[in-house]
Amino acid sequence: MVSVGDTYFIGRLGTAPLAGLALVFPLIMLLQMTSAGAMGGGVSSAIARALGAGHADRARRLVVHALVIAAGMAGAFTILILLLGPGIYGLLGGRDETLDHAVRYSNIVFAGAITVWMANTLSSVLRGILAQRLIRRICENCAVESYLNPDQIAALGLKVPVERRDSLRVRSGEGCVSCRYTGLFGRTGVFEMLDVGRRIRALINDGKDANEIHHAGRIEGMEPLRDAAVRKLADGVTTFEEIIRVTADSE
Ligand SMILES: [Zn+2]
Numbered sequence: 001m002v003s004v005g006d007t008y009f010i011g012r013l014g015t016a017p018l019a020g021l022a023l024v025f026p027l028i029m030l031l032q033m034t035s036a037g038a039m040g041g042g043v044s045s046a047i048a049r050a051l052g053a054g055h056a057d058r059a060r061r062l063v064v065h066a067l068v069i070a071a072g073m074a075g076a077f078t079i080l081i082l083l084l085g086p087g088i089y090g091l092l093g094g095r096d097e098t099l100d101h102a103v104r105y106s107n108i109v110f111a112g113a114i115t116v117w118m119a120n121t122l123s124s125v126l127r128g129i130l131a132q133r134l135i136r137r138i139c140e141n142c143a144v145e146s147y148l149n150p151d152q153i154a155a156l157g158l159k160v161p162v163e164r165r166d167s168l169r170v171r172s173g174e175g176c177v178s179c180r181y182t183g184l185f186g187r188t189g190v191f192e193m194l195d196v197g198r199r200i201r202a203l204i205n206d207g208k209d210a211n212e213i214h215h216a217g218r219i220e221g222m223e224p225l226r227d228a229a230v231r232k233l234a235d236g237v238t239t240f241e242e243i244i245r246v247t248a249d250s251e
Contacts, residue, residue, distance in 0.1 A: 020101025040124035074117035139179035
């Protein structure tokens with residue numbers, strides 16, 4: 001928010017405006033740290049936990065709550081600093097012209113506190129997730145083991161050494177009363193987690209499209225949705241057909 005450019009231009013206006021900026025700077029850092037660090041960290045981990053537990057509804061509610069809280073915090077910040085700002089800048093040593101500049105600059109910055117809170121909250125929401133799919137779980141009551149056949153291995157695009165091709169164990173449900181003869185019972189989620197570090201955050205803030213962000217995520221070690229889904233298959237959580245169904249439209 002306070003860039004090198006800002007400082008350069010304000011510096012050219014004279015020393016009083018620059019001194020004013022220096023007085024406001026600690027409060028700007030406080031605004032950034034509370035919205036991105038304290039609040040943002042809490043939001044992204046709560047959402048990741050909800051999604052990890054398969055509670056998509058709870059995750060959606062968390063997003064709404066986070067935005068309401070962010071709006072409230074932004075409002076509180078704006079009001080507090082409009083009221084207390086001049087006193088704080090005075091305590092920090094601001095006098096006369098310098099204090100005037102500090103208050104004027106501060107009022108402009110903190111009137112816009114809402115945009116800082118919203119941007120930081122939304123990029124924290126994005127921090128958890130790029131994609132998620134619900135898959136049906138195999139019914140534990142009638143699950144049986146089998147092996148993937150060569151066609152299925154090819155369809156999944158798995159790169160498996162020839163000698164191991166007939167030993168890829170998977171499960172499916174035979175069908176029973178408790179699963180109404182579908183072989184499937186209940187659901188779980190498959191996720192593609194994107195950890196939004198500094199580089200990804202910069203791409204998001206620059207308004208880059210999803211493909212570009214996805215590509216950068218892959219480079220930084222994100223597990224693609226397809227791999228996460230195949231892991232569920234290998235763990236015996238779901239069937240080959242479910243994996244094909246949910247990954248058909250990804251990549
Ligand atoms: Zn069953």
